[in-house]
Amino acid sequence: MTDEGWRSHLIEGRAGARALLAGVRRMAVLGIKPESMEAAYLTPLRAQQAGIEVVPVPVYYPEATEILGQKVYRRLVDIPGDLDLVNVFRRPEHIPQHVPDIIARHPKAVWFQLGIRNDEAAEQLARAGIDVVQDQCVERELIAMGR
Numbered sequence: 001m002t003d004e005g006w007r008s009h010l011i012e013g014r015a016g017a018r019a020l021l022a023g024v025r026r027m028a029v030l031g032i033k034p035e036s037m038e039a040a041y042l043t044p045l046r047a048q049q050a051g052i053e054v055v056p057v058p059v060y061y062p063e064a065t066e067i068l069g070q071k072v073y074r075r076l077v078d079i080p081g082d083l084d085l086v087n088v089f090r091r092p093e094h095i096p097q098h099v100p101d102i103i104a105r106h107p108k109a110v111w112f113q114l115g116i117r118n119d120e121a122a123e124q125l126a127r128a129g130i131d132v133v134q135d136q137c138v139e140r141e142l143i144a145m146g147r
Contacts, residue, residue, distance in 0.1 A: 006123070006126045006127040006129075007126065009125070009126035009127075009129065009130060009131045009132060010122060010123075010126050010131075010132055010134075011109070011131050011132060011133045014136065014141065014144075016133075017111075017133045017136050017141055018141050018144070018145055020085075020109055020111075020131060020133060021085075021138065021141050021142065021145065022145065023084065023108075024052055024084040024085045024109075025051075025052060025053060025084055026052070026053040026055065026081070026082065026083055026084050026085075027044075027047055027052050027053070027054055027055065027083070027084060027085040027086070027087050027138075028054075028055040028056075028057050028073075028076055028079055028083050028085070028086045028087070028105075028107070029043075029044045029047075029054055029055070029056055029057060029086075029087045029089065030057045030059070030076065030086055030087065030088045030089065030090060030098060030102075031057070031058070031059050031088060031089030031090045032044055032054075032056045032057060032058050032067055032068075032089065033058065033060075033061070033067075033089075034058070034061055034064050034067055035067075039089070039113065039114075039137075039139070040089040041067075042139065043087070043089075043113070043137070043138050043139040044056070044067075044068060044087070045068060046138075046139045046142055046143075047087075047138060047139070047142060048068055050142050050147035051147070053070075054068055054070055055070060055071075055073060055079050055083070056068060056070055056071075056072045056073070057072070057073050057074070057075070057076060057079070058072060058074075059090065059094075075101055076098075076101045076102060076104070076105035076107075077101055077104050077105050079105065083105065083107035083108070084107065084108050084109065085107055085108065085109045085110070085111055086102055086105070086107045086109075086110045086111070087111045087113065087138055088110060088111065088112050088113060088116060089113050089116075090116070091116070092112075092116055092117055092118040093118075095112070095116070095118045095121045096118070096120070096121055099121050099124050099125065102125060102130070103124070103125065103128045103130070106128070106129075106130065107130060108130070108131060109130060109131035109132065109133065110122075110125050110130055110131070110132050110133070111132075111133045111136070111138060112132070112133065112134045112135060112136075113135075113136075113137060113138065114135060114136060114137040114140070115135060116134065116135060117134045117135045118134075119134075122134055
């Protein structure tokens, strides 16, 4: 990839995010929480209701073996099969520790939820050929798309 070619993997704006989301069938959720009224549970629930297979990857909650009726995985690289998207619910300063696992797993795309932005991590992922959306809400876009 050319030195600047990686920038094409940085998806800006809602139209680009929606286009990416339209093709998502299977999504891992890094930082998912067990049932609660928090976005890290409600957004994956909405995705599941929209027909997207959700693979839970909680960071905490070591006792959790299942979330949203799906088997919990502790690392992205342990998930069998293809992943269209890794939806990230982690504070920006905690994202770098997950970058090697994300790159090793090599999903088609990574989505940092609303309020989450880490340009250095996004660049690393984009340079690895992974599309990146930052600071946008999967749930809001699914609703806007009528899913």
